[in-house]
Amino acid sequence: MTWLFFQAVVSGLLLGGVYGLVASGLSLIFGVLRIINFAHGAIMMLGMYASYWLFVLVGLDPYLSILVTGPLFFALGMLIQRIVIEPNRAAAEHNQLLLTLGVALFFENLALVLWQGDFRTVRVWYSGASFLVADVLVEVPRLVAAGGAVLIALALWGFLRLTDAGKAIRALSEEPEGARLVGIDVARIRGVAFGIGSACVAVAGALVTPFFYVAPDVGESFNIMAFVVVVLGGMGNFLGALVGGFIVGLAESLGAAFLPGSLKQLVVFGLFVIVLLLRPEGLFGGRGGR
Amino acid sequence: MSSDQRDPVATPIGRRRFLTTMGAASAVALAAPARGRAQAREVKVGYILPVTGPLAFEAQLALNGLLLAVDEINGAGGIKSLGGAKITLLPGDTQNKVELGNSEAARLIDQGVTALIGPFSSLVAFSVRQVTEKNKTPFLLLATVADNVLEGGLHYCFRMQPNARAMATLTVGNMIEMAKSAGTPIKRVAIMHEDGNFGTTMGNHVEAFAGRMGYELVQRVPYNLRSPDFTAELSKVKAARPDLLLISGYYGDSKIIAETAAKLRIGVHALVGLANAAYSNPKFIAENRELTDQLFDGNYWHNPQSPRARAVFEAYQKRYSATMSNHGVQGYQVVFVLKDALERAASTDREKVREAIAKTNLADHILTQDAIRFDDAGENVNATPALLQVQGGKPVVVGPARFVEAKPVFPVPKWKG
Numbered sequence: 001m002t003w004l005f006f007q008a009v010v011s012g013l014l015l016g017g018v019y020g021l022v023a024s025g026l027s028l029i030f031g032v033l034r035i036i037n038f039a040h041g042a043i044m045m046l047g048m049y050a051s052y053w054l055f056v057l058v059g060l061d062p063y064l065s066i067l068v069t070g071p072l073f074f075a076l077g078m079l080i081q082r083i084v085i086e087p088n089r090a091a092a093e094h095n096q097l098l099l100t101l102g103v104a105l106f107f108e109n110l111a112l113v114l115w116q117g118d119f120r121t122v123r124v125w126y127s128g129a130s131f132l133v134a135d136v137l138v139e140v141p142r143l144v145a146a147g148g149a150v151l152i153a154l155a156l157w158g159f160l161r162l163t164d165a166g167k168a169i170r171a172l173s174e175e176p177e178g179a180r181l182v183g184i185d186v187a188r189i190r191g192v193a194f195g196i197g198s199a200c201v202a203v204a205g206a207l208v209t210p211f212f213y214v215a216p217d218v219g220e221s222f223n224i225m226a227f228v229v230v231v232l233g234g235m236g237n238f239l240g241a242l243v244g245g246f247i248v249g250l251a252e253s254l255g256a257a258f259l260p261g262s263l264k265q266l267v268v269f270g271l272f273v274i275v276l277l278l279r280p281e282g283l284f285g286g287r288g289g290r
Numbered sequence: 291m292s293s294d295q296r297d298p299v300a301t302p303i304g305r306r307r308f309l310t311t312m313g314a315a316s317a318v319a320l321a322a323p324a325r326g327r328a329q330a331r332e333v334k335v336g337y338i339l340p341v342t343g344p345l346a347f348e349a350q351l352a353l354n355g356l357l358l359a360v361d362e363i364n365g366a367g368g369i370k371s372l373g374g375a376k377i378t379l380l381p382g383d384t385q386n387k388v389e390l391g392n393s394e395a396a397r398l399i400d401q402g403v404t405a406l407i408g409p410f411s412s413l414v415a416f417s418v419r420q421v422t423e424k425n426k427t428p429f430l431l432l433a434t435v436a437d438n439v440l441e442g443g444l445h446y447c448f449r450m451q452p453n454a455r456a457m458a459t460l461t462v463g464n465m466i467e468m469a470k471s472a473g474t475p476i477k478r479v480a481i482m483h484e485d486g487n488f489g490t491t492m493g494n495h496v497e498a499f500a501g502r503m504g505y506e507l508v509q510r511v512p513y514n515l516r517s518p519d520f521t522a523e524l525s526k527v528k529a530a531r532p533d534l535l536l537i538s539g540y541y542g543d544s545k546i547i548a549e550t551a552a553k554l555r556i557g558v559h560a561l562v563g564l565a566n567a568a569y570s571n572p573k574f575i576a577e578n579r580e581l582t583d584q585l586f587d588g589n590y591w592h593n594p595q596s597p598r599a600r601a602v603f604e605a606y607q608k609r610y611s612a613t614m615s616n617h618g619v620q621g622y623q624v625v626f627v628l629k630d631a632l633e634r635a636a637s638t639d640r641e642k643v644r645e646a647i648a649k650t651n652l653a654d655h656i657l658t659q660d661a662i663r664f665d666d667a668g669e670n671v672n673a674t675p676a677l678l679q680v681q682g683g684k685p686v687v688v689g690p691a692r693f694v695e696a697k698p699v700f701p702v703p704k705w706k707g
Contacts, residue, residue: 004529011521018518117344119541121577130553137521137554211549212518213542221516256522262485262512264522 005138008257009250014139016249017146018204020242022222023229024153025200031173031236032193035085035093038100040201041223047073047202048214049111055122055209057119062122062209069202077198078191085194086187104219111216120214127210145207146207152203153242155197160238169193173236226254228272235281243284247271302367307643332378333369333638335360335628336398338408338418340386340387348617349410352432354610355621356407362605371636377629382575384409388417389414395421403607404638405430405628405647407621412436412487419447428631428644430624433617435565436491440667446640448647448664450624451590452673454488458495459503461588464677464689465534465562466503472700474559478508482523482547483564484539487513492564508532515540520547522552526631537566544568548581552704559701563587570678570685572613582680584702586688589663591676592619592656594687594695599656623655627662658693 022044029037050069054060060068084103088096129140160166168189169180180186204222210216229248233240251271255264275283307405339349339358360377368374380403382394391414393407399421405428409415415434422429422447431439433450435457440447452460462479469476481496483489493510500507509530511523524547527535535558537547544566551561562585563569592599592614602622606614614622627650632638635646652662659674676688679698688698 004525007525008522009524011519016518040364117347118573121297123577128549139521139550141521181468208518211546213545215542218542221518244575252517253519253522256513256520257526260512261510265514 001134004257005254006134008253010133010138011142012250012253014142014146014245014249015253016246017149018245019209019225019229020245021149021153021204021207021224022201023203023226023233023241023245024156024238025197026226027202027230027233027238028169029194029197030096030155030230031238032169033081033085033097033190035100036227037194037197038097038223039080039103039107040197041219042104043073043077043219044200044201044205044222045111045214045216045219046076046107047205048117048209048212048218050202051206051209052120052122052214053057055124061124062206063148066203069206073202074195074199079160080198081191082225085188087110108216108219109252115216121212122209122214124210136288139211143212145204145211146176148207149204149245150242152200153238156200157238165189165192169196187214223237225268228268231272232275232283233283238283240282240284244282247283273286311539332376332402333632334378334380334401335625336380336382336395336401336403336406337405337432338382338384338391338394338398338414339381340410340414341381343387343557344384345386345410348433350565351615352410352617352621354606355614355623356617356625358602358609359622359625359629363625366465367465369629369632371633372638374519375638382408384411384414386411386414388414390416392421396425399425399427401635403427404632404640404643407432407624407628410434412439415439419444422446424645428542428582428628428647430628430647432620432624436487440669444668446628446644448668448670450627450662450673452622452675453669454491454565455495456592456673458492459499461562461564461675462499462503462505462536463495464588465560465586466505468677468689468698469533469559469689469700472698474533474701476505476533476559478530478532479505479534479536480509480511480527480530480558481507481536481538481564482511482513482520482527483537484543486515486517489538490566491535496536496564506535510578513539513543515543517543518546520550521554524556528554528556531557534562535560536562536564537569538564539570540567541574541596545574545581548578548585552581556705558705560584560586561702561705563589565589565675570616570680572615572685575680575683575685579683583683584699584704585680586698587678587680587685588675589678590616590620591658591678591685591687592616593658593693595693596656598654602656608681619656625655626655627652656688658687658690 026040047069049066051062054065057063102123126140131138160170168184172189229241229244233244248268251267255267339353341349360379366377368376382398382399384391391409395418395694407430409418410433412434429447435454437454440485466476480491483493497507509527513523568574568588569585572591575582603614630652631643631646635642650662650664654660658676660672663671665671676687678685679688681696686696
């Protein structure tokens, strides 16, 4: 039983890191644009296809593909924001929400047309690598994904704290009107935020490709959990999203190990409802870390 | 064209659907002049398959089988008892949607098909069966596995393939028998299954038969198909120390489960798929040679001992430059069940054809079972899944005993803890 507990904790933490990075991007976009981006999972899926094709066609390692997909999806995110979302800023919030849902459906069906429903896998030499620590299995690609996710999230947090662009993003998320009054180009910053959010999720996609599969609906595996994480960590709270990711990963994994049947989903969504009821601002909402 | 006005499909028409509809319409137009002349120059048979949408890939493989069989029959002189009438296949696309299944079935029946073949998804079958019953049209199920599709006293619905119950219990039975003769009996069984209708049904059968078949079900783990990690679930399975781990799932989940089980050193005698979408899938095996080696799967298959099956596989390879899949085999064989009935009925009358299908006793087939015969409910009483094991990058039949083409490797050393 103790072995099962530690195994569940380890695999929960490894998964949680990826949830955290996916949710960080979502949280950033929400913080600045005040929209819930339903296209987040679909953008992750496109990012995974980008890494897949770079691997298949050019032989580029999925981890190195981040150097290409990161900037590429930053640009794509800015483009989506500029073309689709910015013109509808004035529209009611639920309209903007439906808009991102439309973008998601568009991307998923585009992928279906372009690459069919086939499951594709990237097999790299370290795909199967794993080691045991006191009988507890640690899969190397999952460890790299979790570690990489944390590093990137922390780097972004530093970027938001220390750079002018980062400060502008934070200003916009905390006080939109004030940010505009002090001369911040809010439209551009909104684009930058959407771009960073999209790059985050594309990078998360690249990090999971070595141990996962790529298919047009693959984003759904992470998307819903990311919403739970964002609520848990506090909407718009960047570090909260990272911590929330670990909490959800752990809850899911321990739920799977110790509860019968499919109850692990119940644990995660139960947590979601409880947090919404008791702390609607999120576990870390209203405090630092933005 | 009048048939267009009667077309009950009122959905937006995509390019492919448009072509399909046009194809059907022109088939009707071509057939029209024949109507006045000698009775039955052709036999119209409709298929409804999800040839576009999420199941398009698998549906196309089944359709390839249908086309191969129809061309073989027509090339060999058609239906002899009908004066050499040729079979004309009329297409219908369900996109795996219930409402399209209904309307396409109604359209094809309206166009005068003698029988319908399809529709892959059990959910669509549930709905379409009401259309075929009402219109008294024989309906040959293809790749439809849910047990209760034939419940409710249906008269016109027949299923050639094993249903979920046969699939689950016969596969476990084959496994137990094989283990016994290998000198390593199976006492403790665990199952992981996806928590949708398909997996849950399989899980229920494995649980229900535990006492009767002499094994103990030590762990049953339903899981969400889209879960990105199964380490905790598999750790729970490992802690229960089963001899056998059964897995009923789809493609991506089954892949990750097998990978994680290997890394966890799951410690079972064998990993066995139950109608698994991946473990006997040639594409999955080709992409995961090391992982898939010596995986078992209970699935519908062809009889490797049958010379006819070999000829069919050659013909398929020649025509499609690919190995015939198990869906292709089902599609091919179901056409020959209909052909056999048409020969005996010597008529295209739906009622007479239904009578003939009900009396089917077809020994000349390419499946791993005895003669194809239907009971009152319309189930093939002898339907049997094959027990397959991946050996040398290819699934080979290792059970039931009379069909085996290779000796099973059991227990499988690589899964040992």
